[in-house]
Amino acid sequence: MKFTKMHGIGNDYVYVNCFEEQVWNPSEVAIKVSDRHFGIGSDGLILICPSNKADFEMKMYNADGSRGEMCGNGIRCVAKYVYEYGLTDQEHISVETLGGIKYLDLTVEDGKVLQVKVDMGEPILEAEKIPIVSEHDRVIDEPITVDGIEYRITGVSMGNPHDVLFVEDVKGLDIEKVGPSFENHERFPKRINTEFVKVLDRNTVEMRVWERGSGETLACGTGACATAVACILNGLTEHEVTVKLLGGELKIEWQGEGHPVYMTGPATVVFDGEINLDEM
Numbered sequence: 001m002k003f004t005k006m007h008g009i010g011n012d013y014v015y016v017n018c019f020e021e022q023v024w025n026p027s028e029v030a031i032k033v034s035d036r037h038f039g040i041g042s043d044g045l046i047l048i049c050p051s052n053k054a055d056f057e058m059k060m061y062n063a064d065g066s067r068g069e070m071c072g073n074g075i076r077c078v079a080k081y082v083y084e085y086g087l088t089d090q091e092h093i094s095v096e097t098l099g100g101i102k103y104l105d106l107t108v109e110d111g112k113v114l115q116v117k118v119d120m121g122e123p124i125l126e127a128e129k130i131p132i133v134s135e136h137d138r139v140i141d142e143p144i145t146v147d148g149i150e151y152r153i154t155g156v157s158m159g160n161p162h163d164v165l166f167v168e169d170v171k172g173l174d175i176e177k178v179g180p181s182f183e184n185h186e187r188f189p190k191r192i193n194t195e196f197v198k199v200l201d202r203n204t205v206e207m208r209v210w211e212r213g214s215g216e217t218l219a220c221g222t223g224a225c226a227t228a229v230a231c232i233l234n235g236l237t238e239h240e241v242t243v244k245l246l247g248g249e250l251k252i253e254w255q256g257e258g259h260p261v262y263m264t265g266p267a268t269v270v271f272d273g274e275i276n277l278d279e280m
C-alpha cells in the first residue's frame with residue numbers, strides 16, 4: 001500500500017490516495033499503521049476518496065480502528081495532498097465527511113499549500129445530538145463527576161463529539177489518567193474527545209486534548225473549534241481565538257449562533273512510503 005505521512009501541527013495521520021489504492025479493511029489497517037513501534041506511527045488513518053457529492057471524500061479512522069466523523073487537522077492535509085499531488089488545480093474545494101460537506105480555501109504560493117481555511121459548519125449544541133446524556137437540551141458549564149472529582153463541561157459537536165472544560169494548569173495535567181476516564185464515562189454513550197483549556201486572554205487560549213480512539217495528540221482541529229465555541233458561549237473570549245496546542249497554533253473564528261466556525265492553519269507532508277501490510 002502506497003501512503004503519505006502528513007501532519008497538521010503534529011496531529012499525524014497516514015494518508016492513502018484511494019483514487020489509486022483500495023483499502024478493504026480500513027479499521028484493521030488503521031490499527032496496524034498507527035502503531036509507533038511496529039507500524040508507521042500515527043494518530044490514525046485517512047483515506048482520500050472520490051465523492052459524488054463533493055470534490056473529494058475524507059474517511060478517517062482513529063488509532064484504535066474506530067471511525068471519526070470529522071478531523072480538522074486531517075482535512076487541511078487532504079487539501080494539501082489533493083493540490084500538491086495533482087488531483088486538483090482548484091484553490092477552493094469541497095470535501096465530504098461523515099460530519100457533512102466542508103468547504104476549504106487554500107493559500108498557495110509557488111505550487112505549495114501554505115495555509116488552509118476551513119468552513120467547519122455550524123457547531124451542534126443539542127446534548128442529544130452530540131451525544132451527551134443530560135437532562136438539559138444543552139450542556140453549557142454543567143457539572144460532571146469523574147474519578148470522584150467534580151468538573152464543569154460544555155458539550156459541542158463539530159460533526160464529532162467534544163466536551164470542553166476549563167482548568168488552571170494545562171501543562172501539569174495528568175491527562176493519561178483523566179483522559180480515559182472522560183472518554184469512557186457513562187454520560188457519553190459514543191465516547192468523547194475532551195479538551196482541557198486555560199484561557200490566557202480574551203483572544204488566546206491554551207489547550208490539551210484527549211482524543212477518542214487515539215489518546216493524547218499534539219493537536220485536534222475539531223477540538224480547537226469546539227474549544228473556541230465553548231469559550232464564546234461561556235463569555236470567556238471574543239469571537240476570534242488563537243488556540244495554542246502542544247504542536248502549534250490554530251486560528252478559530254465564530255460569530256455566534258447561526259454562523260459557521262472557521263479554522264485556519266497549516267498542513268505538512270512528512271514523507272511518502274510503501275508498506276507491505278501482509279508482513280505486519
Ligand SMILES: N[C@@H](CCC[C@H](N)C(=O)O)C(=O)O
Binds near residue numbers: 062068071212219223
Ligand atoms: N484529530 C482530529 C479529530 C479526530 C477524530 C476524533 N478522535 C474522533 O473520534 O472524533 C481533529 O483534528 O479534528
